[in-house]
Amino acid sequence: MPVESRPRRVTSVDVAREAGVSRTTVSYVLNATPHQKIPDGTRQRVLDAAARLGYAPSAAARALQSGRSDVVLYLLPDWPVGPAVTHTLVRLSTALAAHGYTLLAYPRAAGRPVADVWRSIEPAAVVSWEDLDPADVAAMRAAGVLVAVALLRGPGTAEGSLEVSQQRIGRMQAEHLAAAGHRRLGYADPDDPRVRGFAEPRLDGVRAACADLGLDEPVVRTVPPDTATAADAVRAWREAGVTAVCAYNDDVALAVLAGARAAGVDVPGGLAVVGVDDVPAAALAAPPLTTVTTDQEGIAEHIAALVVAGLDGTPPPPRLTSDVVRLVRRASA
Known part of the structure; x- marks a missing residue:
């Protein structure tokens, strides 16, 4: 061609x-x-x-005329980009567009240094879902670029940040299962090293809830998206007396459900399962998956409000409350 x-x-x-x-x-x-x-x-x-x-x-000409860029650079993390992140990205783009800003997503996994990316674009603001190098933050601020860190707060970004407690998510899973009468819990860990920043604090939340409720430490097993390996994990949990599992997210929880079917273990009768994220497949699972969900629309609007307030020099919106995270009750637990 x-x-x-x-x-x-x-x-x-x-x-x-x-x-x-x-x-x-x-x-x-x-x-x-x-x-x-x-x-x-x-x-x-x-x-x-x-x-x-x-x-x-051109964007440069518009910026020259108005005195600032209308581009917000979104540094896409090196994570598996599932429905939750995609939904937030779409909502954030829409919310910023309502204020005259254009969202530009760039995957950090591409390997180009952050400094090269923002300097070539000259955005009004940078939104990151991961901690940024303090030197990069300082350079951006010196150039008049607003820095907002979502979900994970890093040094020097406090005035433009958003934090959703991953420990609370794990605690909510464990507390729900304990309230249903389960006394021995398991934790289904992901096999993807890219999500350790979320998996570990969620597990910490499960552990803290177990300690507060007088339960033993959760039994941790790594569950990849493989039915045979998931079935082995289910058998190991059952041998250890585990009657309910907190999964890192819905994808891992769906693997646990598949493993339970392969191992001949009834859900929720033999093993209750709780996921995280409420992906579309969760409601269609057999049985439908109980899960913890985060208000992605609310988070997107909050990030947009943080960015706009920072650029306009107005007070930031109030911090999000714990209501941003909630349990969706279905038949799996």
Whole structure:
């Protein structure tokens, strides 16, 4: 397949030539510059010429005129990007668009240094779901770039941060199972090292709840997306007296359900299971999966409000409350 050469960008000079006016007149019309006496006919001629040529001012030109960029750089973490993160990304993009900002997502897994990325884009703000190097934060702030860290707060980012307690998520799982009468719990750990930053605090939450409730330490087993290995984990839990499992997330919980079927263990009669995230497949599982969900829409709107407040110099919104996390009760536990 032939590769086309890069097309030449239409400029305001082209529009001026097409409309038969000066470039200054084009600038006045397209930028709606106040206090300029441009005849209506001339104004319409410029607008028509711009439309015919498909002219759009560059982001750099818009930033030069307004004094700041309208781009918010979203550093996509090196995690498996499932429905929860995708939903938040869509909601955040929509919420920022309502304030005139464009969200640009960049995967950190691509390996390009963060400094190279933001300097090439010159965004108004950077949103990260992971801690950033303090030197990067300092450089961005020196360049007038707002830094907002979501979910995990790092050094130097306190005024533009959002924290959702992963320990609370694990505690909520364990407390629900204990309230249902389960006295020996297991924890289904993921086999993906990229999510340790979430899995470990969730397990800490399960452990803390067990300690507070007078239960033994949870029995931890790593459960990959493999039915045979999951079945081995289910058998090991049952031999250890485990009657209920807190899974790292719904994907791991679904693997536990598959393993229970393969091992001939009834859910929830022989083993109750609780996941995290409430992915679409959770409600369709057999049995439907009890899970802990986070208000992704609320989180997205909160991040957008943090960014807009920071850029406008207004007070940040109140911190999210614990209500952002809730249990969805279904038949698996």
